[in-house]
Amino acid sequence: MRFSLQTVFAITLLVALMSLAWKSQHANELERARANQLQNEVDNLEQLLDVHHPETRDAWLHELEQYQAVLAMRDIALDRFEKLYDKYSTLKPRDGTTLSMRFLPTLPVQGGSNGFSYRIWVPEDRPVWLKFGVHPAKTSVNTSAEADALKFWSDSAYDPSGPYEMRLPAGDHRLRILNKAPTDVTRIIQFELDHESLLETSITAKKINGGSAGSIGGDDQIDFPGDQMLPWLLTLQTGIEGGWPDEDQKPAISVWLSDQPSQFQGFPGNDD
Amino acid sequence: MMTDPVEPDRASGSRHPRFRVFRFAALTAIGAALLWYTAGQVSKKRREEAKSTRLIARRDRYQAKLDRLENAAEEADRARRIILGVLRECRVAEDIPQLSKHHVVSQNQSSRALLFHVPSGKHVLEIQAKWGPSMADSSATPKESSQIEGARKTVVGGEKTWTIPLPAHSGYRLQMPDTRGDDALEWRLTSNHKDFVTRAEDLPVEGFRRIGWSYGTRGIVGFPNLIRNVSSKRLQAAVGRPSGQQLWEVTLSGKRQDQPFRVRYAIRLISDCPAYATARAVRQMRSWMPAGLQWDYQGAGKYALRQRGQNSATD
Numbered sequence: 001m002r003f004s005l006q007t008v009f010a011i012t013l014l015v016a017l018m019s020l021a022w023k024s025q026h027a028n029e030l031e032r033a034r035a036n037q038l039q040n041e042v043d044n045l046e047q048l049l050d051v052h053h054p055e056t057r058d059a060w061l062h063e064l065e066q067y068q069a070v071l072a073m074r075d076i077a078l079d080r081f082e083k084l085y086d087k088y089s090t091l092k093p094r095d096g097t098t099l100s101m102r103f104l105p106t107l108p109v110q111g112g113s114n115g116f117s118y119r120i121w122v123p124e125d126r127p128v129w130l131k132f133g134v135h136p137a138k139t140s141v142n143t144s145a146e147a148d149a150l151k152f153w154s155d156s157a158y159d160p161s162g163p164y165e166m167r168l169p170a171g172d173h174r175l176r177i178l179n180k181a182p183t184d185v186t187r188i189i190q191f192e193l194d195h196e197s198l199l200e201t202s203i204t205a206k207k208i209n210g211g212s213a214g215s216i217g218g219d220d221q222i223d224f225p226g227d228q229m230l231p232w233l234l235t236l237q238t239g240i241e242g243g244w245p246d247e248d249q250k251p252a253i254s255v256w257l258s259d260q261p262s263q264f265q266g267f268p269g270n271d272d
Numbered sequence: 273m274m275t276d277p278v279e280p281d282r283a284s285g286s287r288h289p290r291f292r293v294f295r296f297a298a299l300t301a302i303g304a305a306l307l308w309y310t311a312g313q314v315s316k317k318r319r320e321e322a323k324s325t326r327l328i329a330r331r332d333r334y335q336a337k338l339d340r341l342e343n344a345a346e347e348a349d350r351a352r353r354i355i356l357g358v359l360r361e362c363r364v365a366e367d368i369p370q371l372s373k374h375h376v377v378s379q380n381q382s383s384r385a386l387l388f389h390v391p392s393g394k395h396v397l398e399i400q401a402k403w404g405p406s407m408a409d410s411s412a413t414p415k416e417s418s419q420i421e422g423a424r425k426t427v428v429g430g431e432k433t434w435t436i437p438l439p440a441h442s443g444y445r446l447q448m449p450d451t452r453g454d455d456a457l458e459w460r461l462t463s464n465h466k467d468f469v470t471r472a473e474d475l476p477v478e479g480f481r482r483i484g485w486s487y488g489t490r491g492i493v494g495f496p497n498l499i500r501n502v503s504s505k506r507l508q509a510a511v512g513r514p515s516g517q518q519l520w521e522v523t524l525s526g527k528r529q530d531q532p533f534r535v536r537y538a539i540r541l542i543s544d545c546p547a548y549a550t551a552r553a554v555r556q557m558r559s560w561m562p563a564g565l566q567w568d569y570q571g572a573g574k575y576a577l578r579q580r581g582q583n584s585a586t587d
Contacts, residue, residue, distance in 0.1 A: 010299050017306035024313035031320040038327035045334035050555060060337055062551035066573020067344035070493065073371045074351035077358035080369035084361055105361035108353045114360070219363045 081107060088219070089119055091172070096125040097226030099257070103217050104174075115178040116215050116234055120257075124170045126226060129258045132191065132199065132267070133163035137237050137252035142214075144230045147256040152264075156251040157238075158189075158201045165264040166198075168257075177234060177255065184208065187238050189253065191267070198267040201253070207241040230257040345552075356491035359387050365462040368443025374572045376541060378492040378519045383485045386446040386520045386539060391496065394544035395438045398516070399446075399459065399537060403477055404429025406525065406534035434473060435542075439465040446539065448522055449474075449482075457524075457535060480533055482526040492519065494550075495574050496543035501553050504560045511565055511577050516542035546576040 050056035084105050091102055104117040122128045133152035141147050152163040176192040187208055191198040213236035216222070224230055235254045244250040355371070359379040362368045371377050371389045378388035438444065442465035449457045458474035497514035499507070520539045527533055549557070551573040561567075567575040 010296075014299060014303055014306070017303055017310070021306045021310045021313070024310045024317070028313045028317040028320065031317045031324065035320045035324045035327065038324055038331060042327050042331050042334070045331060045338065049334055049337060050558070051334075053558075056555065056558060059551055059555050060341060062569055062573055062575075063341055063555065064344055064573075065571065066551045067341075067348035069372065069374065069572035070348040070351050070355070071344075073375065073377070073493070074354050076369050076371055077355045080367070081358045081361065084358070084363075084367055087367075088361075088363065106357075107361075108357040110350075114357060 081105065091119050091121050091221055093121045093123070094223055094225070096123050098123055099126065099128060099224040099230060100221055101216075101224075101231065102221050103215070109178055109180065113179045113181075115176065116213070117177075118175045118216075118233060120168070120173045120175060122168045122170050122173060127259065128168045128230060129165050129261050130168050130175070130193070130255070131163065131165040131258055131262065131264065132253070132255050133264070134158050134161040134251050134253055136248060137250040138247065139252075141232055141235050141252075141254050141256070144232050144256050144258050147232050147254050148258055148260075148262060150254070153251065157205070157249075158203050158251055158253060160199075160201055160268065161251075162199075162201075163262070163264040164199065164267045165258075165262055166267050167261070175233075175255075179211075179213075179236065181208070187211075189236070191255075196269070198269060203238050203251075205238070205240045208238055209241040210239040211237050212239070213237070230259055232256040352491075352493050355493055359389075359491075362387050362443070362445070365443055365445040365464045368445070368464055370441060370443075372572075373441060374495060374570075374574050375493060376496050376517070376543075378541075380487060380489060380491075380520055383448060383487045383522055383524075384450060385448060387443070388446075388492075388519060388541075389443045390438050390440060390541065390543075392440045393496065395440065395496070396542045396544075397436045397438055397444070397446075397461070398433060398540040398542055399436070399473075400431065400433040400540070401457075401459075401475055401535065401537050402429075402431040403457075403475060403480075403535040404533070405528075406532045430476070432475065434471075436461060436471055439463070439468055442468070446520075448537065449524070449535075459537070475535065477528065477535070480524075480526055480528045480535065482524050484525045485523060486525075487522040488520050492517070495548035496541065496545055497547045499547050499549045499553065499577065501556050504562050507557070507565060507577065508562050510547040511579060512546075514543065514545065514547045516540050546578060549575050549577065551575065 046052060049060050089102060089104050091100055094100055100121040102119045104119055106114045106117045108114050131147070133147070133150065134156045135141075135150045135152050139150060141150065152161075154161050154163070174192075174194055176190075178190040178192070180188045180190065182188060184207055186202055186204045188200055188202045190200050213234065215234040216231050222231070233255045235252055237250070237252045355377060356379045359368065359377060360381055365387075368387060368389055373392045375391055376388065378386065380386045442463050444461060444463045447460040447462075449459060456474040457477055457480060458472055460470065460472040462468075462470045496517070497510075498517065499510055502510070518538065518540050520537075522537045522539075524535045525532070549567070551569075554567050554575045564580050566578055566580050568578055569575055
């Protein structure tokens, strides 16, 4: 068979048209598949939002109002907290040898617990030492004298372990202690004096689970005249899931004020 | 040689003209069919594209709603912690702010006190105290003295329940006994409502010395008589017979006359209002809602459970 040019042309044209037809069909199928997938997604979302029931079409708006009501309460609470803070933070210095303090209100910190906050007035004529140490948890501490008498670990699960001390200058101070939980396995305990970091100590364990803390408290100003011992402030322990393998090795952190130095190192401050 | 000359092309093509026409027509028809088919496919594709565009717009609208809900839910979760944190810092009842007309908010301060706020409506606080000798290991609940082996049968176990009406939309502070010595086991309820008279009661137990204590720490931010995601049967049971909610429990353990002794308090709020559920819970329960019941929306994400056809009573 001999093909004329015309025939060749005609067949080429046909082949071109066939491939065009096939391509357009393929493109159409793809587009249809895409539309079907989108339809599925939309059906899913409509089900989640209950769009088709006349009774529930507004349900999502009501759910939004549910959350907004909680946010409104939060704003009222925060407003009140400012007033509480003012109310419970005023401090009236007494005399040259009386230390005065107040236990201040605190708010929960993102990723952490409330923490502890103290306002401390150090008198002119009395030396006051702020101390920090890690000791066996089973020894209980409630007074400055008990704390001064403890045996401290310089190497423990808390890093760094101290012990540390510093002489507090006369005047108004704010001591803040924050217990942060960045992960399941770490706690970071931060100490801040007058908005400057004194110390950050951390503990890491297989899984950290709560803990306990005891602090000096009280709703009003507490005064410690010259003839009275300075106060113990805080003891806290970190809980480990399953408990500590050796109860004798379980550490606790204590913070207290003392009338005399113990020859501890100074607080590391901001340098890491 | 005189044969009829075979007309080469013309002869084989004596059918040519018609064959050619036929072939041309056939090819043209096929071509036209292909073109027509292609055109059809292209137009269908355009329609599908238009449909997709509409679907995308709808999907994005729905997704925006869901994202908005999810963000609000997360923020509300964080807000809850702050609300409870502030409540924990209220040292007297007057410190408690007017939080909400709809929500019960409750938080304990370690073992010392419970601070709570009640919304509109009629509410009653029920304080139930149970006391008695306990087993040496502190896992048992208070048992009557008859269960102590060979004990002197002095009956020291007992229980007492107080119910105290609470003016609405107010804050309250329930202070628990702080017995370090031999003080009476007294609880004290104060309020920031101007007409509320402080109430204090003690237990007829002397000589109790507290050594330890345990208490719940769960904070509450929610509607009174709150129904969570429950079965259809529980929904049926909850309508018209709301059960109240447990706010707190505290157990003081120690010694009385050298015997292990325990005092347990359970504190409940009983509210004279329908059972309520959050908008979120109502959505989840929708598919098994019993026929005779309905949800009435009352604002702030709160739905009241009622019999169908029942008038909404004013809350």
